[in-house]
Amino acid sequence: MTENTKSRSEEDLLPKPIKLILYLALFSIALVLMIYFSNFNNGFGKQETFGQFGDFVGGVLNPFLTFLTIFLLVWSITIQVRELRSTNEQLKASREELANSAAALEQTKTTHELNHNLQLKQARRKELQDAFEYQYSIANDLFSQEIPIPKLLGGPITLYQLHERINDIKIFGLQTENSSSLALPPKIRKSITEFSEQDKNRHFYIQCKESVLELCSILNEFHKHIETTIVSISYYRRTLKLLNSCRDSCLIDGEDYQSLLNLIDYSTHKNG
Numbered sequence: 001m002t003e004n005t006k007s008r009s010e011e012d013l014l015p016k017p018i019k020l021i022l023y024l025a026l027f028s029i030a031l032v033l034m035i036y037f038s039n040f041n042n043g044f045g046k047q048e049t050f051g052q053f054g055d056f057v058g059g060v061l062n063p064f065l066t067f068l069t070i071f072l073l074v075w076s077i078t079i080q081v082r083e084l085r086s087t088n089e090q091l092k093a094s095r096e097e098l099a100n101s102a103a104a105l106e107q108t109k110t111t112h113e114l115n116h117n118l119q120l121k122q123a124r125r126k127e128l129q130d131a132f133e134y135q136y137s138i139a140n141d142l143f144s145q146e147i148p149i150p151k152l153l154g155g156p157i158t159l160y161q162l163h164e165r166i167n168d169i170k171i172f173g174l175q176t177e178n179s180s181s182l183a184l185p186p187k188i189r190k191s192i193t194e195f196s197e198q199d200k201n202r203h204f205y206i207q208c209k210e211s212v213l214e215l216c217s218i219l220n221e222f223h224k225h226i227e228t229t230i231v232s233i234s235y236y237r238r239t240l241k242l243l244n245s246c247r248d249s250c251l252i253d254g255e256d257y258q259s260l261l262n263l264i265d266y267s268t269h270k271n272g
Contacts, residue, residue, distance in 0.1 A: 017075055021068050032060050125222075132218045132235055139211035139242055147204070148195075159208065162192075163245040192250045209251045212260075215239045219264040236264055 036056060148156040157165070166188065196205045219239055240261075247257045 018072070021072060025065060025068055028061060028064050032057055128218055128221055132215065135211060135214050135218065136235075136238060139208070139215060142204070142208045142211060143242060143245055145204075147201070159245045159249045160241075163241075163248045166248040189250065196250055205249075205251055208249075209246060212239070212242045212246050212251070215242065216260050216264050223264075239264060 143159040146156050146158050195201055215235075216239060219235055222235070243252075243257065243260060246252045247254070252260070
């Protein structure tokens with residue numbers, strides 16, 4: 001089986017046109033010799049006759065063989081042109097495929113980078129969510145803790161209850177007319193301040209203040225790095241409740257309250 005395949009491949013080394021031209025050349029040479037010897041039986045004869053024999057063969061065969069040579073030249077040029085076109089087409093297809101592969105690789109790289117960045121953002125978001133929930137639970141426990149403050153407001157009460165009582169006082173118009181919205185009636189402010197400055201209560205007030213500051217910092221991270229409002233709006237409202245309670249409980253003054261509010265209060269929260 002292999003020998004037959006080898007023999008066929010060897011035969012295919014010479015294309016059919018070349019075989020045909022070779023056969024024609026051999027046939028023409030044999031024909032010219034046959035014509036010559038059939039008409040001149042005395043062979044090549046003398047030297048003069050032999051020269052005539054050469055002229056006869058050359059004159060008859062040269063034009064025909066020249067024609068065959070020209071035909072072979074044209075045919076070989078045609079084959080080369082075809083092969084050149086085929087090579088150019090293959091090169092063009094290879095370049096296009098390479099360009100498509102490069103584009104696909106670049107797209108894959110971009111997609112991979114986007115997925116990687118998304119995973120980092122999701123991980124950071126989860127980290128911030130966990131940190132907020134943990135810090136909020138601490139703050140909520142502190143603000144829900146009942147403390148004997150102040151007797152003027154009917155203590156002992158929690159900081160949440162204190163914030164509600166103060167809002168009720170503002171609603172009933174017990175503030176001075178020219179005071180700002182952050183101001184408290186003098187008696188209430190004095191009572192709360194005196195309570196907060198006592199040594200036994202100072203540590204508690206510092207804990208509450210630091211907890212709210214940490215929550216504000218976490219919300220600011222949401223805005224700066226995560227740029228999402230899905231959870232930060234909800235967290236903003238919960239932090240704002242604590243922040244208002246801090247203000248009304250004299251944990252922070254009006255200037256600190258406004259700076260913290262600006263830190264966490266951006267347009268998406270306002271629209272929410």
